[in-house]
Amino acid sequence: MIPAPHADGVTTVPHADGVTTAPHAASVPRADNVTTVLHADNVTVVRDDRPILEEVTLTVRPGEHWALLGANGAGKSTLLSLCGAVTHPTHGTVEVLGRRLGSVDLRDLRAYVGHVNPRHPLRSPLRVRDVVLTGLTNSVEPLPRWRPTPEQEEQADRLIAMLGLAHRTDARWPTLSQGERGRTLIARSLMPRPRLVLLDEPATGLDLAGRERLLDSLDTLRETHPELATVLVTHHLEELPAGTTHALLLRDGRALASGAVDDVLTSDQITKCFDHPVRLERTEGRWSVRAARRPR
Numbered sequence: 195m196i197p198a199p200h201a202d203g204v205t206t207v208p209h210a211d212g213v214t215t216a217p218h219a220a221s222v223p224r225a226d227n228v229t230t231v232l233h234a235d236n237v238t239v240v241r242d243d244r245p246i247l248e249e250v251t252l253t254v255r256p257g258e259h260w261a262l263l264g265a266n267g268a269g270k271s272t273l274l275s276l277c278g279a280v281t282h283p284t285h286g287t288v289e290v291l292g293r294r295l296g297s298v299d300l301r302d303l304r305a306y307v308g309h310v311n312p313r314h315p316l317r318s319p320l321r322v323r324d325v326v327l328t329g330l331t332n333s334v335e336p337l338p339r340w341r342p343t344p345e346q347e348e349q350a351d352r353l354i355a356m357l358g359l360a361h362r363t364d365a366r367w368p369t370l371s372q373g374e375r376g377r378t379l380i381a382r383s384l385m386p387r388p389r390l391v392l393l394d395e396p397a398t399g400l401d402l403a404g405r406e407r408l409l410d411s412l413d414t415l416r417e418t419h420p421e422l423a424t425v426l427v428t429h430h431l432e433e434l435p436a437g438t439t440h441a442l443l444l445r446d447g448r449a450l451a452s453g454a455v456d457d458v459l460t461s462d463q464i465t466k467c468f469d470h471p472v473r474l475e476r477t478e479g480r481w482s483v484r485a486a487r488r489p490r
């Protein structure tokens with residue numbers, strides 16, 4: 195879980211009047227100039243005098259779709275929070291869109307990074323369209339004086355349709371299935387036209403059909419937003435979309451392997467990563483894993 199920067203869930207509200215949350219255009223390069231979306235260089239994070247992430251390097255380019263894999267406590271969420279400009283490294287540097295954490299206003303950068311957090315802390319019975327529109331204010335609840343433009347409403351409806359939720363546009367949050375919530379949150383994350391979307395265990399709690407719809411949606415996203423980069427955290431290889439291009443395996447806070455997905459996701463590496471003998475197979479783009487039988 196990425197920690198919420200503020201208890202009210204508001205992560206980016208650059209203007210006090212809440213009328214617009216567009217980041218400062220001059221401070222971040224245009225999409226067509228971006229060659230590296232994210233570069234974490236040799237990052238270490240120390241908490242309670244203990245390194246929980248050590249000397250990890252990750253470079254994400256436009257159109258790349260990374261999987262961050264590792265056992266419980268391996269450091270995945272800590273790395274994801276660095277990617278989202280939510281926390282700073284203790285050592286090393288993180289650049290988001292060429293801007294180094296520590297040298298620019300984090301709020302400017304966060305507006306270019308969408309987060310999909312399945313534990314979205316929404317309490318009120320907002321309709322799907324209103325939840326999606328909160329992606330523009332980067333707030334959990336709609337800001338009191340903020341109103342979307344007709345173009346923004348149209349964009350929300352387009353994204354809702356793209357995620358297969360057109361028939362649920364007016365449904366209220368408490369009535370949505372877990373899978374529908376997940377897809378609503380993906381649409382929400384896309385509203386500010388981010389360059390990078392971070393997905394923190396997006397398939398958690400989904401049944402088989404819900405998971406497959408979610409993965410379909412992520413594959414559709416790759417076609418409709420070819421420049422977008424994603425970083426997806428999971429423990430389960432079955433939850434990786436077929437369009438995953440790269441993977442980073444974390445073990446005890448260190449990178450065990452990193453690079454093109456077919457080089458990294460091998461039975462040997464996954465066995466080392468999870469400290470358990472497994473056999474990994476890839477069929478029609480998707481992965482499945484099972485315990486390796488020891489010879490009798």
Ligand SMILES: Nc1ncnc2c1ncn2[C@@H]1O[C@H](COP(=O)(O)OP(=O)(O)OP(=O)(O)O)[C@@H](O)[C@H]1O
Pocket residue numbers: 195241242246264265266267268269270271272273429
């Ligand atoms: N603020 C903190 N203070 C102290 N220890 C922390 C803090 N945040 C995380 N940790 C510890 O750092 C380690 C890595 O945590 P992290 O949440 O990044 O792992 P993870 O791979 O995401 O785990 P999981 O799969 O269980 O979500 C864990 O041992 C965790 O207890």
